[in-house]
Amino acid sequence: MSKTEFVSPEGFRIDGRRPSEIRTFRCQVGGVSQNADGSAYVEMGCTKALAYVYGPKEARRGAMKTQCGVLTCEVSLAPFSTADRRKRSRYDRQTVELALTIRQAFESSILLELYQRAQIDMFVHILETDGGHKAAAINACNLALIDAGINIRDSLVACSAGYIDGRPIVDMNQAEINAGGVELLLGVFARTRKVSVIEMDSKITPEVFQETYEACIAACRDLYTAMETAVNDTALRLVHSK
């Protein structure tokens, strides 16, 4: 059997995208939940994530900090989200790790010093995953925080990128991840371009890393454009509805 061709000679990937093209990005800011203070739904291709934000509200006694607010995050991967069904506990290693990554990323994004003695809770549901659910979760959280009106320094945008057949490809789907190449996850502040999240676990040369990194940053910019439009549209709709 011949090796699968991830980028055709004409420059198309298996799902018909160009190497530097992100998947269809769709999102809904707010209106996903009635009782949450902020909510957002994000689709990156077939990967779907839902985020709820509750707060700021009074922190529970044990976690109260006097100099800044407390941020918590809980992630759940739905049992039906992956190709073969698997039930995970709430304390599954993978989801706990993702929750920790998200919490740390947003601790640098939210102006927590404004929320003394208060607590902000984020809940993320991954409903379907076709690669890149970490990036989708971060993007959903960012939009939900905006919807909740939490003060943030800058929008945090996340995207993944890989390196297959001698060229970087962005926003990989599960088939491309299964090829077992490089997978880089970046969370970037949209305006300052500072990196908040970076995850990669392959041995690669600095040149390859730089190429992948640059492609990933460009993809984050594309994603931010889409997210900014969605946020502006929602804000305009809210203004007109008043």
Next chain:
Amino acid sequence: MLSQSTLSPAERRFLEDGVRQGFRNDGRGLLDYRPYTVETGILPSTSGSSRVRSFGTDVLCAVKVDMGSPPADKPDEGVVSVNVECSASVAPHGELEGGSSSRATGRVGGGRRDDSGEGWSAYLGALLDDLCLPPCALDKKALCVSPHVYAWHVNVDILLLNAAGGVLDAMSLAMRSALRDTTLPSVSVGSRDEWEEEDTADGVQQSKPPFDVDERPTAGTPFPAQDIPVCVTVGQVCSHYVWDMSSEEESCAEAQVTVAVDRNGRCVAVHKSGMASIDPTGLLQVLKDAGRVGVELIKKLEAAMAKLGTGQPVVRERLGFMAA
């Protein structure tokens, strides 16, 4: 049951006085239902899926089918398991109560682990299994592909995203529409002789015959049980029966009766929860009304599903319907 809202004595009194006079806080009469929104075929990676919303209540249901061995004690039956998961934000005693948010901090070790939410999920799952999948509604023999060898394992996963009353009712509607949306792939199992030859060659382990799956989307058969009962929950507030309660009303209800009703208005199963006891004469009336309401509910659901076009899952087709 779930009582998320904490009502002050005055609010409680107001609600109860209203119910005594036949009015409810949202302007409904005691028998009035809130409109439901149903979507099907929303998750392409599952065999069948649906989402049911009714004001604050939001339920997502996904069905996945797997080929597996039939249970040892029932070699000619398939397996159906219902699994309920609650979003952390709706689990009772969860973060809304402020009691146990240590589990939400994302720490690997440490922190108090509160399993009350999981206990509640397990309770809801078992209840739905009893109420909506009784033997009269679901013939598990139809899920067997080849006795002793292959049977379908049907996993029904229900995700409760938001709760604002009528959780069981919404879950049963979601389950009914998701199972109607489900198609079982058509499979052909290799001949028995072939398999036994393999068996002797293998010696120790009993090997299974290979099976082929017809990949064409049109080749599947619909899920055998087409008439999954729906649940109708009635609460007793000040000796009056209130239908389709909001979460405030649920917290005022002394007792709740959930009746599972099939297409013909027959009562399939009954479950009572809550501390107070129920007057038997009133209960008969409740069962009669439940049959009527349930049939109405199923009719509206069928009409809406027919609009979606049977067999072909419609992606992101939204529709609002019914107010019985």
